[in-house]
Amino acid sequence: MPGKRVFITGMGIISAIGTGVEETLVSLRNNASGIGPIEIVDTLLKSKLIAGEIKVPNEKLAELTGVKKNAYYTRTSLLGIAALQEAMQMSKLDPSRQKTGFINATTVGGMSDMEKYYFDLVDPTTKSNENGLADCLDCADCTEKIADHFNIKDWIATISTACSSSANAILYGARLIKSGQLDVAVCGGTDALTRFTLNGFNSLKNIDASPCMPFDENRNGLNLGEAAAYVIMESEEQLQRSGNKPLAELSGYQNFNEAFHPTAPSPNGEGALTAMQETIQMAGLQPADISYINVHGTATLNNDLSEGIALKRLFGENVPLFSSTKPFTGHTLAAAGAVETVFSLLSLQEQIIYANLNFKSPMPELGLYPVTSLQTDKAVMHVLSNSFGFGGNNASLLFSKYV
Amino acid sequence: MDLAETTPAFYLVNMFNPVHITSARATCAQDTFSNNNLPENIKVFEQNILNYHEPDYRQYFTIMQLRRMTRIIKIGLVTAIEALKDAKLEQPQAIVTGTAKGSMTDTEKFLHDIVDFNEGTLNPTAFIQSTYNALNGLIALHHDANGYNSTYVHRGFSLENSLMDAIMLFEENRIENALIGCFEEMTAEHYELKKKMGYWKNESMKNIDLLNSSTEGTIAGEGTFFFTLNKAPENAIAKLSGLRMLYNADEALVKTTFNNFLAEHSLELNEVDAVFLSYNGNIQTRHFEDAISEQLSSNTNQLAFKHLCGEFDTAAGFALWAATKALQHQVLHPSLILKKGTSSSLKNVIIYNQYNGKEHAFYLLERI
Numbered sequence: 085m086p087g088k089r090v091f092i093t094g095m096g097i098i099s100a101i102g103t104g105v106e107e108t109l110v111s112l113r114n115n116a117s118g119i120g121p122i123e124i125v126d127t128l129l130k131s132k133l134i135a136g137e138i139k140v141p142n143e144k145l146a147e148l149t150g151v152k153k154n155a156y157y158t159r160t161s162l163l164g165i166a167a168l169q170e171a172m173q174m175s176k177l178d179p180s181r182q183k184t185g186f187i188n189a190t191t192v193g194g195m196s197d198m199e200k201y202y203f204d205l206v207d208p209t210t211k212s213n214e215n216g217l218a219d220c221l222d223c224a225d226c227t228e229k230i231a232d233h234f235n236i237k238d239w240i241a242t243i244s245t246a247c248s249s250s251a252n253a254i255l256y257g258a259r260l261i262k263s264g265q266l267d268v269a270v271c272g273g274t275d276a277l278t279r280f281t282l283n284g285f286n287s288l289k290n291i292d293a294s295p296c297m298p299f300d301e302n303r304n305g306l307n308l309g310e311a312a313a314y315v316i317m318e319s320e321e322q323l324q325r326s327g328n329k330p331l332a333e334l335s336g337y338q339n340f341n342e343a344f345h346p347t348a349p350s351p352n353g354e355g356a357l358t359a360m361q362e363t364i365q366m367a368g369l370q371p372a373d374i375s376y377i378n379v380h381g382t383a384t385l386n387n388d389l390s391e392g393i394a395l396k397r398l399f400g401e402n403v404p405l406f407s408s409t410k411p412f413t414g415h416t417l418a419a420a421g422a423v424e425t426v427f428s429l430l431s432l433q434e435q436i437i438y439a440n441l442n443f444k445s446p447m448p449e450l451g452l453y454p455v456t457s458l459q460t461d462k463a464v465m466h467v468l469s470n471s472f473g474f475g476g477n478n479a480s481l482l483f484s485k486y487v
Numbered sequence: 488m489d490l491a492e493t494t495p496a497f498y499l500v501n502m503f504n505p506v507h508i509t510s511a512r513a514t515c516a517q518d519t520f521s522n523n524n525l526p527e528n529i530k531v532f533e534q535n536i537l538n539y540h541e542p543d544y545r546q547y548f549t550i551m552q553l554r555r556m557t558r559i560i561k562i563g564l565v566t567a568i569e570a571l572k573d574a575k576l577e578q579p580q581a582i583v584t585g586t587a588k589g590s591m592t593d594t595e596k597f598l599h600d601i602v603d604f605n606e607g608t609l610n611p612t613a614f615i616q617s618t619y620n621a622l623n624g625l626i627a628l629h630h631d632a633n634g635y636n637s638t639y640v641h642r643g644f645s646l647e648n649s650l651m652d653a654i655m656l657f658e659e660n661r662i663e664n665a666l667i668g669c670f671e672e673m674t675a676e677h678y679e680l681k682k683k684m685g686y687w688k689n690e691s692m693k694n695i696d697l698l699n700s701s702t703e704g705t706i707a708g709e710g711t712f713f714f715t716l717n718k719a720p721e722n723a724i725a726k727l728s729g730l731r732m733l734y735n736a737d738e739a740l741v742k743t744t745f746n747n748f749l750a751e752h753s754l755e756l757n758e759v760d761a762v763f764l765s766y767n768g769n770i771q772t773r774h775f776e777d778a779i780s781e782q783l784s785s786n787t788n789q790l791a792f793k794h795l796c797g798e799f800d801t802a803a804g805f806a807l808w809a810a811t812k813a814l815q816h817q818v819l820h821p822s823l824i825l826k827k828g829t830s831s832s833l834k835n836v837i838i839y840n841q842y843n844g845k846e847h848a849f850y851l852l853e854r855i
Binding site for chain 1: 503582587588589594597598600601602605606608609610611614615617618619620621623624625627628630631632633634635636637638639640641642644648651652655658659676679680681682683684732734735845846
């Protein structure tokens with residue numbers, strides 16, 4: 085949609101590769117993956133599976149964020165506050181001084197904590213309900229806890245479209261700015277690692293017990309992870325008031341459902357293709373203008389093949405440099421789109437392109453080679469980020485260097 | 488009234504071009520599905536949970552198909568199918584839904600399976616159906632509807648954000664039509680969870696006595712509502728001209744926002760023909776509805792609806808359905824009327840809904 089422009093002026097992140105942008109960047113530069121044994125989540129699967137777990141216990145997160153003691157903050161909320169704290173400090177905005185909205189994304193919500201006490205909580209003979217935990221199961225609880233912590237109240241929403249959730253949160257926020265509903269949109273997502281999701285994906289038989297290998301011939305599934313990441317977006321007029329220097333412009337986005345299958349992508353990559361194509365068109369760019377694609381690349385058999393086919397259909401023989409950063413963080417579900425947005429912003433800022441770890445040989449059907457080592461000598465102007473999810477929900481975002 | 492004097496400039500929300508509602512469908516505790524209207528005799532519930540009056544699914548799906556579908560997916564699919572059929576719309580260009588809880592049945596089943604089977608080999612069906620956008624994806628599949636698709640999961644703002652998303656898609660010239668809906672179910676375990684939070688009345692209360700209640704808490708309900716929206720006015724049965732959300736407000740701000748909302752739409756109080764108020768029998772939160780009710784003119788019909796469908800996160804869907812029906816047929820069902828107004832026709836109808844005192848929403852609907 086032509087007209088108003090949307091700029092990103094703040095970012096914050098916490099994932100298995102670091103608390104904060106600085107630590108994250110060090111890990112990305114050093115090919116240091118955060119995937120390893122599960123220590124914090126109470127699950128029998130820890131003997132079989134690895135994951136991108138953040139090795140910071142809830143008590144430490146509570147300290148780090150300084151949350152109130154008289155309300156229950158789930159791990160999902162705590163991760164969210166930890167990440168947003170950094171983004172808010174970066175953009176130095178007071179939410180009460182302009183129309184500010186919070187568009188959050190999550191798939192597990194308070195399940196992280198509820199699953200530990202669930203059977204006690206639903207037992208009518210017990211009184212257990214520490215600090216109002218019983219109200220924390222849904223997705224809105226963490227959004228409201230986070231919004232209240234930062235005093236954001238002009239617009240509140242939570243999106244849950246599986247693995248594309250926070251990409252959708254970012255594009256909804258951008259549209260609210262363009263339509264004039266908001267001056268500032270705080271968007272992103274948070275998902276803690278849970279026994280619920282570990283067992284869910286395990287039951288779907290698409291978890292690799294070893295480090296995941298996106299776009300590799302011998303890929304065997306994903307690793308799950310946990311993370312929270314947020315960006316602060318401002319309108320052009322608002323930018324003049326705040327005086328913030330943009331990290332980048334959100335120059336394109338698209339949400340497209342391919343209506344193919346409840347959990348699998350179409351074999352011809354139709355949804356991925358349309359999402360990417362229309363995103364690039366919206367920015368008024370050509371496929372050849374894309375410097376780097378942070379692909380969805382979960383390392384499941386279906387996703388990578390379908391996404392790879394879409395890349396070939398869109399870019400032909402000239403597929404841009406691309407990599408999946410899932411081997412660093414694991415698949416962080418609702419947070420993934422926002423995590424990879426932060427990575428895309430850092431790619432533009434630092435002029436670097438990340439390695440697709442664990443890649444050895446290309447898929448024979450496609451012969452596509454991702455970037456396998458950190459690139460520091462490429463000009464990065466436009467970064468495309470893909471998030472594709474269950475239910476055929478595909479979303480792409482395009483970030484352009486602010487010049 | 489001068490807006491600038493009462494609120495900071497940034498509270499003014501941009502207006503949007505009215506969107507046309509071309510169909511509205513409801514499945515809830517009352518038999519609203521078979522005739523797409525409130526039945527002559529309202530169902531009376533003796534207990535504090537108003538469960539679905541479920542449609543007959545067999546004319547939509549085979550026994551084999553039904554066996555694979557969970558309760559809320561079945562209800563959601565048939566409600567959406569009928570809304571699309573009413574609008575003669577085969578493939579909506581956008582599907583946006585709101586649900587606070589998704590399929591509670593499946594979330595609970597998977598939680599139990601994890602423990603019962605010791606995290607062993609589990610059936611993934613419950614996990615898949617517990618995802619909040621599962622219904623959305625299935626509607627898209629069922630109607631082969633490619634396009635924009637999203638799911639909002641924010642308590643009393645779920646339906647409202649779904650509508651705003653679609654409204655913006657119209658404004659962006661991206662779509663000509665859309666399917667919007669909300670769905671919620673109540674389970675025994677979820678009732679217990681909310682009971683621990685003090686959501687429900689301790690005593691048994693008949694739904695028809697709810698509005699006269701003098702105690703704390705409310706009664707539980709469930710409901711699924713689907714609407715088709717059109718940019719063009721053809722085949723419209725009502726117009727949605729205004730929508731406003733208000734988070735975490737006190738009574739005074741609710742009042743101010745209501746007045747601003749009217750002023751933004753150039754409406755005087757006596758031009759409002761009916762107002763749906765979200766009274767749910769909870770004396771702790773009724774001051775919000777009272778704050779609106781007290782200032783209404785004698786012209787305005789004051790209506791209530793939660794005694795018919797019970798309380799749930801997306802109960803505003805019931806009011807949106809009932810308001811659309813009232814505008815289409817120019818009739819107010821007697822069971823809705825809390826206080827009769829003198830207005831003889833229905834042109835402007837407002838919905839005020841608050842959920843748990845935290846999420847407040849205002850809707851303005853107009854006659855075609």
